[in-house]
Each structure stands twice: as C-alpha cells, then as structure tokens.
Amino acid sequence: MFELRDVTRKFGSKTAVESVSFSIPTGQMVGVIGRSGAGKSTLLRMINRLTDLSSGSVFFDGNEVSKLKGEALRRWHRDCAMIFQQFNLVPRLDVLTNVMLGRLNHRSTALSILNIFSREERIMAIAALERLGIEQTALQPAGTLSGGQQQRVAIARALMQQPKVLLADEPIASLDPLNAKIVMDALRDINEREGITVITNLHTLDTARTYCERIIGMANGRVVFDGTPAELTSEAVNRIYGADGAIEESMTSTSIDIPSKAARAVSAPAPIILAGP
C-alpha cells in the first residue's frame, strides 16, 4: 500500500505539486488526469524517486520511500518500474537486450558492465516479449520498431524487473488509437493478473474512465478529485480542467473506442501466462 503525506515539490518560486496526500491499496489501477502543467509527471517522479520531494513523505508498505539512499534506493528503483511517453529504450540495441536491461538492478555491477545475461534471463525476456505479442522483433534494433511496438518493449523491460508497482507517465500519448488500446490492455492485464499496483498519468478522460477503477484529478499541483469513474461528474471534470473551455470526453491526443467490461467478458481472449524467473 502507498501512502503520500503532504507531498510538495517546488521548482524555484513555482510549486509543481502542493500538499498532496492520499493512499493507494495494493493492486489498484489508478489514473491521474489534469491539464498540462498540473503536476502529474512531477508526482509520479517523486513516487519513483527520480525527483526529490521538497517536503512531505511517501511510504510504501510501511517504508519511507522518500528517505531511501544507496542500496535501498536501488532496490526501490527495481520494485517501482516506470514507463514513459517516449519509451526510453536504447535505439541501437536489439529488442531482447533492451528487455534484459530490466534485470540490471537485480544483478552485480560486474555482470551488468559486461552485459552478460543468463540463459534464464533470456528465456524470461522472450516470455515477456511473447506476452506482449512482439517476440518476432527480438533481434531488431529497438529504434526500428513502431511507437506501439517500442512501448510494448518498454513494458516487457518493466516486467523483467518483477516490480511491485508500475508507474506510467502518459504511456499512450504518442500512439495511434489501436496501439493505445494494445498498450492499455497490457497494463490492465498486468494489474489484473499479477495484482501489481498501476498508477498512470493519462491525457484522455475516456481512457481513464475505461481502464481505471480510481481516478485522481489534479489542478495547479493539488488533488481536486479522487474517486471512481462514476463519481467523475461534469462538475468534477470542470474542477480538474477548468470551466473555461468546452470539455469533451474524447479530448486530447488519443481516444480509444473499446467495448465495456461486460462486452469484454463475453469475448475474452485466452489468458497469456508470463513464465516465472
């Protein structure tokens, strides 16, 4: 379980995130929405410790993540995987190696420097690629893949970390609707099958409504909404995005047209199982 207490981040005189407090039980799928500049990325980066807090604290399963240093911080970076809008792969390295890089925090520095991966790690990486449906790209340089494929590689790399939490910062903002759906389905599958907590920043309201059981709305660095999709009324949407512009459910970069949960249950695909370590 996550607990954020009075989390604040200032950049000079600008307060990017202000006194944010909430808790997230293990296994929830949470969407964070808000206008550009609302503080969504800064919030995720503080949870992952890519950015330090100005004040406040972040706890995970009773440990104060915001105080971790050295080896303990390295362990946290392993337990808390993160994927980004721009994928952050190494373009000239092949897909399989990119995925295996997810093991770096699990191994000794010497082995990492030499880029030596075990047979088990290779098998695990291929299983992760199979799960994402892109095993045929394993030997291609990552930079030659489409955006949707690259994001799936990034998810496979995150799975290699065997994380307890998966953070995603606008994972579908650069993707077309079909690839956006594939990536969101993969995040949901990981959340449902492994019970991993997923916190994802999203630009689209309809994506948040469709995939997230809980939505946190931010405006000017503060949480102005925290509830279920059903509770996200037009009044709440105005609080998050402001009432000055016409807000439509499908606003912003990518809108996904997918069937409701009930319709999915009828035509659910066969489960894909990720091989263990």
Ligand SMILES: Nc1ncnc2c1ncn2[C@@H]1O[C@H](COP(=O)(O)OP(=O)(O)OP(=O)(O)O)[C@@H](O)[C@H]1O
């Ligand atoms: N490294 C930084 N230095 C200075 N200001 C920053 C830095 N990072 C973020 N900010 C500022 O903090 C505020 C929140 O930024 P943040 O990137 O968290 O917003 P966001 O909600 O993720 O926006 P977007 O939807 O555009 O990604 C913005 O005003 C931004 O300019």
Ligand SMILES: [Mg+2]
């Ligand atoms: Mg952002």
